[in-house]
């Protein structure tokens with residue numbers, strides 16, 4: 080779609096305002112409120128026929144205080160560190176550090192008694208999407224072993240080099256975690272590990288005055304272009320608007336929030352009047368556990384049969400390599416010709432993998448067809464949730480191409496004679512787990528129990 084590629088596109092200026100003038104956007108903060116206004120104004124300026132917000136709650140608010148970490152013996156040095164998000168506060172305490180390797184059960188057993196200690200956990204340097212999933216998957220087991228061993232806290236090693244710190248979270252419910260956890264700069268952590276390996280008893284002073292508060296009310300921002308022929312059938316383009324606050328949430332996910340707004344503008348500017356209704360959604364609460372999209376599917380239960388498809392972007396500005404169906408082989412035949420024109424950007428493949436990745440998850444678990452572009456890592460991972468996730472990292476030439484593809488695909492989905500696939504039953508959704516191993520990911524992210532007990536996902 081040519082309108083997306085135009086040099087006169089307001090995409091870049093919109094994202095500059097969001098990242099530089101508003102900054103990091105944690106739900107419940109004034110910055111998120113400003114971002115919501117930014118989203119509503121952006122949609123209106125883009126030509127949306129209607130714009131509104133939809134409220135939901137997150138069980139607790141959380142903000143980091145002045146986290147302080149110092150090694151006090153056998154040598155004194157300051158350690159660069161941040162609390163893990165939604166972790167409990169910890170009063171100033173000095174404790175012994177014990178190296179538990181990568182934090183496997185065998186390594187914890189080898190480390191011996193960890194009661195009252197700070198368990199130091201190593202990490203690999205983050206390079207691929209798989210590495211990122213591993214970073215999330217490992218945590219629940221480590222937390223469980225540390226808690227059972229009555230450790231005082233867990234000190235994770237940054238998966239980024241060169242002193243980069245980032246905000247990580249190990250819960251997906253918006254509730255406070257079970258044990259204090261801190262992320263240490265890789266260089267400091269490895270120095271501590273070397274001291275331990277050479278027989279020193281390392282004492283660490285740790286203070287994490289995190290502020291934990293009552294329930295937060297936050298909102299998704301929703302804009303619409305009404306369908307001319309099938310207004311009750313809906314296609315959705317979504318991206319999360321919230322971000323962590325150490326950086327300014329440019330790659331994750333301001334760029335794609337701006338893309339969603341600009342895709343609406345491009346479609347309007349092209350004079351397209353979609354047959355089905357198009358909805359453009361900026362979700363909140365994604366970083367706390369995909370909570371905005373979870374709230375959306377709960378609030379729109381009666382509409383879910385009529386949601387024809389959901390397209391979600393959340394992988395920065397790397398080139399789109401292919402489009403994932405979330406394990407829906409039944410939609411391949413309908414989707415393949417829709418992405419065929421993207422061969423000009425080498426993005427014309429359909430894949431049947433499934434990921435818990437982002438705001439696709441709760442729609443997928445409701446049996447709604449979802450489409451998640453598989454993007455190249457580009458510079459996303461080194462800056463992921465980090466102090467360095469800022470406007471200067473954004474590849475606008477590529478972002479515009481990604482927007483052109485998203486806008487074209489929305490038009491295809493809205494105007495196709497047939498839907499790309501039906502809403503799946505619970506049994507059919509479960510059948511996709513067997514092929515994609517999505518169930519393993521759900522367990523890794525702590526989402527399996529809620530699927531099993533019917534809290535989250537399509538009911539039998």
Ligand SMILES: [Zn+2]
Pocket residue numbers: 319331332365393437
């Ligand atoms: Zn994201």
